[in-house]
Amino acid sequence: MKGAVFIALGDMVSEAHGLNTWLSLLDEVCDDGVYTATMNYDDERLYRLVEAICSRLKVDASDALKSFGEYLFAALHKSAPIFADSKTTFLDFVESIGSVIHIEVYKLDEKARPPKITVLERTENSADLRYESDRKLCYLAEGLLKGAAGHYGVEVSVSQTQCMHEGADSCVLRITQNG
Numbered sequence: 001m002k003g004a005v006f007i008a009l010g011d012m013v014s015e016a017h018g019l020n021t022w023l024s025l026l027d028e029v030c031d032d033g034v035y036t037a038t039m040n041y042d043d044e045r046l047y048r049l050v051e052a053i054c055s056r057l058k059v060d061a062s063d064a065l066k067s068f069g070e071y072l073f074a075a076l077h078k079s080a081p082i083f084a085d086s087k088t089t090f091l092d093f094v095e096s097i098g099s100v101i102h103i104e105v106y107k108l109d110e111k112a113r114p115p116k117i118t119v120l121e122r123t124e125n126s127a128d129l130r131y132e133s134d135r136k137l138c139y140l141a142e143g144l145l146k147g148a149a150g151h152y153g154v155e156v157s158v159s160q161t162q163c164m165h166e167g168a169d170s171c172v173l174r175i176t177q178n179g
């Protein structure tokens, strides 16, 4: 996973709980905490950190990943504002995640492994997205979508009609824009 993701995780924990909490979590999982945004790091390091955060702060992994996704959106947007700037509406932006954004990520670095996100259905105020990734970070995707909705100033609900964590072979995220 890209260093940018680890950096955002450290920033979020440090802002909410202090730098010392982040440093002691890194220490707990024997991680040196040295990340460069554009470099790729072993996914296991991310999983170990998320697990340590959840047990230290007594939160579920699904809730932690949703909150982190919301935070991460701002960091990703900051690094590449063009993607959201070039789409006027939230749902048009959503349609471009798999067909434009993650394709560009892969073009820049073939070692990057963004998830496969496909639009199954789109209406004026809703979209169904299929999420496929062996990382099974669908809750992170839910949070990212919430973060993106916040960026566009729209209220959305995001739920899953099927989920890999419940035995499905892919997740389907249903996004409904309220008003």
Ligand code: HEM
Binding pocket: 001, 002, 005, 040, 073, 076, 077, 079, 080, 083, 097, 101, 102, 105, 111, 112, 113, 114, 115, 133, 134, 135, 136, 137, 138, 140, 141, 142, 144, 145, 148
């Ligand atoms: C709401 C919008 C977005 C959603 C739902 C989304 C979803 C995700 C998810 C769930 C991951 C974790 C990896 C995995 O699941 O296998 C990921 C990774 C990533 N995404 Fe997105 N993403 C969004 C927007 C963006 C934007 C705006 C960028 C800007 C460049 C971006 C760039 C990346 C990068 C660089 C990775 C790391 C890939 C890797 O290290 O292998 N994403 N995305």
